Structures are given as C-alpha cells and as structure tokens.
Amino acid sequence: DAGVTQSPTHLIKTRGQQVTLRCSPKSGHDTVSWYQQALGQGPQFIFQYYEEEERQRGNFPDRFSGHQFPNYSSELNVNALLLGDSALYLCASSRLWVATQETQYFGPGTRLLVL
Amino acid sequence: ELKVEQNPLFLSMQEGKNYTIYCNYSTTSDRLYWYRQDPGKSLESLFVLLSNGAVKQEGRLMASLDTKARLSTLHITAAVHDLSATYFCAVDRNYQLIWGAGTKLIIKP
Numbered sequence: 001d002a003g004v005t006q007s008p009t010h011l012i013k014t015r016g017q018q019v020t021l022r023c024s025p026k027s028g029h030d031t032v033s034w035y036q037q038a039l040g041q042g043p044q045f046i047f048q049y050y051e052e053e054e055r056q057r058g059n060f061p062d063r064f065s066g067h068q069f070p071n072y073s074s075e076l077n078v079n080a081l082l083l084g085d086s087a088l089y090l091c092a093s094s095r096l097w098v099a100t101q102e103t104q105y106f107g108p109g110t111r112l113l114v115l
Numbered sequence: 116e117l118k119v120e121q122n123p124l125f126l127s128m129q130e131g132k133n134y135t136i137y138c139n140y141s142t143t144s145d146r147l148y149w150y151r152q153d154p155g156k157s158l159e160s161l162f163v164l165l166s167n168g169a170v171k172q173e174g175r176l177m178a179s180l181d182t183k184a185r186l187s188t189l190h191i192t193a194a195v196h197d198l199s200a201t202y203f204c205a206v207d208r209n210y211q212l213i214w215g216a217g218t219k220l221i222i223k224p
Binding site for chain 1: 203
C-alpha cells in the first residue's frame with residue numbers, strides 16, 4: 001500500500017499565478033481533505049471531498065477550489081496566488097467517518113513558495 | 116467557534132524525565148486526535164480518542180481524554196531523544212479537524 005501520495009513535492013510560483021496540487025488517497029479510502037500549514041503553525045482545514053462533491057469547507061476564499069475524481073484522487077487549485085499562500089499543503093484521506101476509530105492519513109505534502 | 120489550545124508551545128527536557136502536554140478545546144466534540152510531525156515532514160497519527168475517560172498508550176506515550184473538562188493530555192514517560200518532534204492535537208468538528216498550534220518538544224541527552 002503506497003499510502004497517501006501528493007505531487008509535486010515542491011513548487012515555486014509568482015504572485016498572480018495559478019497552481020494545481022494533486023493527491024491520491026490511501027487504498028480503500030474515499031474521502032480526501034486538504035489542509036494548509038504555514039511555517040510554525042498548525043494545519044488549517046481548507047475543504048473535504050466525498051463522492052466528487054465538496055462536503056465541508058473551512059474559512060478560505062473562493063480562490064481555493066478543488067475537485068475529486070471517480071477514482072477518489074483529488075486536486076487543489078489556487079488562483080491569483082498571494083505571498084501569504086506560501087505554505088505546506090497537506091492532503092489527508094480517510095474512509096467516510098462513522099462512529100469508529102477512524103483517523104486521517106496524511107500525505108508528504110506539497111511545499112509551495114510564492115514569490 | 117471551536118478553538119483548540121495547546122500548552123506548552125515549546126518544551127525542552129532531559130532524557131529520562133516525564134512530562135505532560137495539555138490540549139484544551141472550547142466546545143463539545145466527538146473525537147480528539149494526537150499527531151506527531153518531524154521537521155519538514157508530514158503528520159503521523161498517534162492516537163484517536165473517542166469517549167470520555169478514554170486512555171491509550173503506545174510505548175512511552177499515553178493520551179487521555181476528559182470530555183467534561185474539554186481536556187486531553189499527552190504524557191511522556193522517561194523521554195528519549197527519538198521523541199523529539201512537534202506534537203499536535205486536533206478536534207473533530209463536523210468531519211473537519213481543528214488543530215492546536217503544536218508543542219515543539221526537544222529532548223536532550
């Protein structure tokens with residue numbers, strides 16, 4: 001089992017550009033969540049996808065959008081990049097949560113630097 | 116608004132000592148998680164706590180949950196250098212995780 005994979009690992013963009021980050025969930029998982037982690041801080045929830053629909057969304061502007069494909073993989077798109085978007089972007093996968101001891105498994109992250 | 120507070124934010128300790136990290140949260144929640152993050156790395160799940168009074172142990176780490184006090188603790192017993200990392204607690208709110216700021220733990224030989 002390859003676990004959660006993300007690509008690319010690192011990315012450098014300039015202000016105003018657009019970026020797409022990709023995530024493949026752990027085998028057997030159907031739910032993908034995206035988080036932004038600024039340096040020295042805890043992760044911030046961006047949104048979660050299940051059955052190709054956005055299920056929950058955190059306090060992020062519409063510049064942040066996503067997609068989930070039928071194979072459960074997901075993309076995170078950020079438009080009109082700002083310097084403050086520089087962060088580690090983490091993808092986490094899980095099975096649709098019920099009252100069981102489920103946890104989210106995190107990928108290695110994509111480190112985005114906006115210049 | 117659900118807020119999660121950890122303390123201390125930074126902890127430097129000697130090998131062999133015991134210490135506790137605290138995680139307070141502001142509203143009720145069904146689940147609380149502890150994760151570990153090494154520098155430049157992703158997040159590794161340590162514990163999932165689901166009910167009041169839940170206690171879980173793995174090696175030198177033990178986590179507990181008091182839902183009435185809205186408090187979770189992560190206790191480190193006889194610390195070793197390999198436990199140096201940043202530890203996060205996270206609370207579930209409608210299927211999204213709300214995270215604490217993390218506790219950076221440095222264990223000196």
